[in-house]
Amino acid sequence: MDYYDIFISVLSSTIRLSIPLIFTALAGLFSERAGIFDIGLEGKMLGSAFAAACIAYLTDSAWLGLGAGIVCSVALSLVHGFASITNRGNQIVSGVAINFFIAGITIVLGQAWFGQGGRTPQLSPDARFAPIILPGADAARDIPIFGPLYANVISGNNILTYLAFLAVPFSWWVLYRTRFGLRLRAVGENPGAVDTAGISVAWLRYRAVMCAGILCGFAGTYLAIAQSAAFIKDMSAGKGYIALAALVFAKWKPVPVMFACLLFGFLDALANFMQGKQVPLIGEVPVQVFQALPYILTCVLLAGFIGVATPPKAGGVPYTKER
């Protein structure tokens, strides 16, 4: 195979693998910028994937599937909010609980409803988000260099992919150019100041976790009814934690979040591509090296060896009004 063809194919699978990470990491961004740690991203993604697949299967509509995914994920966000904002419980514990609950309930309900070992039935094309062929993609295919890039990487993705890339500047705009965004960032740094200004800390934080829920809903829906054609048990497979790693890697900023997700998606794509192939001078690189790399990079970054990642100051601390 031509080197450029390899490059194109790795690039297009990079995009495919990055999309759920981008949505999920942006979700984490909203939540953590408001001072609520969210280990439960993994569970929300998995839960919304299951809900999306179930409803898409029943109604044969991808959009209703998306709606169900978002509703499920927002509901889980509200549970997380109730525990960590209203009851001032431990945010980490609450997130861990959501992950366990979802990992179990998706399989229990899936088996009880469909009897296929925890997976949902195969979806019809109507129930999925189909690839969108951009105008001129076929005509452009023969243009050197640019043609394959346009036809195979830029065109031919489903609508959620394009939405993910739109969600990045949109999140930036919300966080940095709106009053809500300013207050949201403030409540993650110094909730006392926000409270003094007469703004409800609890309501702001609830809205932040709901934003996170909506974005996680997109991520789960993408997994189940855009990338695949069914819910498969444990299909999020640690992506929620990778998204968390990407969030740290991007130092809690929207545009770097996108690049961090693309980097981790690229490592994943590369690992799939390199499996069983020889590298000159080194020999076969074990696939586990690529699998562990995002986690290792994140730890190195957290240790401050490649720049300092400072999390929002009030992250993880429940807010108590002094009396």
Next chain:
Amino acid sequence: MSTASVPLPHWINYGLIPLLNLVVAFLISGFVVWLIGESPLDALSLLLEGALGNGEGIGFTLYYATSFIFTGLSVAVAIHAGLFNIGSEGQAYVGGLGCALVALALDRYVPWYVTMPIAVIGAGLFGAAWAFIPAFLQAKRGSHIVITTIMFNYIAAALMVYLLVHVLIVPGKMAPETRTFLEGGQLPKLGWLMTTFGAKLGAAPFNVSFIIALLAAWFVWVLIWRTKLGFEMRTLGVSRTAADYAGIPYARTVIVAMLLSGALAGMMALNPVMGSSARLQVEFVGGAGFVGIAVSLMGRNHPLGIIMAAILFGILYQGGDWVSFEMPNITREMILVIQGLVILFAGALEYMFRPAMVRLYQQFKRG
């Protein structure tokens, strides 16, 4: 006056409220069972029958409980020092490497009672080593221990799969596992203990590591409540500023607490690796590290509570297997649902019922 600061007697704080949380978690689980068209009461009686109905069931229950005691203690020791160690899973996994290497090296030369103490040390050292890096990063570089320990779980998984597939695998075999240990690398079953209670162990892998787990629990109790180090850890856990003011070195206390936590998690590997399968396999930990979080939360981080919570989770695991066998509609993963609810209610929503309790208690005292 806020209800949060009203003192309640111990039996409400450590008895009634956790019990209430547990009951709510089980009620919701029962609702899920009802939702999928099975009778919650039938499921419950099957669960108890499978876990406690005969000697073999009890043997399996205690076998699971053994693993959970170790990981529960691991989580608790870290929590006492104010650290949330989500990495027990990875530490137990790497601990398995330590104990397997000892067993592989010694099993043909010496009997099990010589191998065992060395394997305990090996498992503990490897588990502690895996906890050391996150501990060091937390203590010296300010990295958040929750994030780093999660990352280390995944790194451990990748590392162990690599070792089992490429290094430790038996040449010519397909399964990614080490060779089976000879008798000198296997822990004996506790059949005699069951016989004294008039029950038969059967095929259950209940083994000597249960006794090590009980000793570890006693050790943790002494450490936390009877030593200077334990006092320093608890002080740090309550308030870092107070600890600094009292001259308790932060970095040292964090690292020592995490080393102990990792060592306890690592020792968990003795139970499945040397006590049951007699070889190191992929994913042998099977989530026991995460169960440790629930166990520790439910046992209120006290060794005695942890032993009881571990046995409860042992009942859930063994009984859950039995239920899924008898009621094919309810899969094994129902355990994860219950576990998630227990963590949610006993951990994150710990104080949900407290205001109501305070009101009831005050009314009761007045009346």
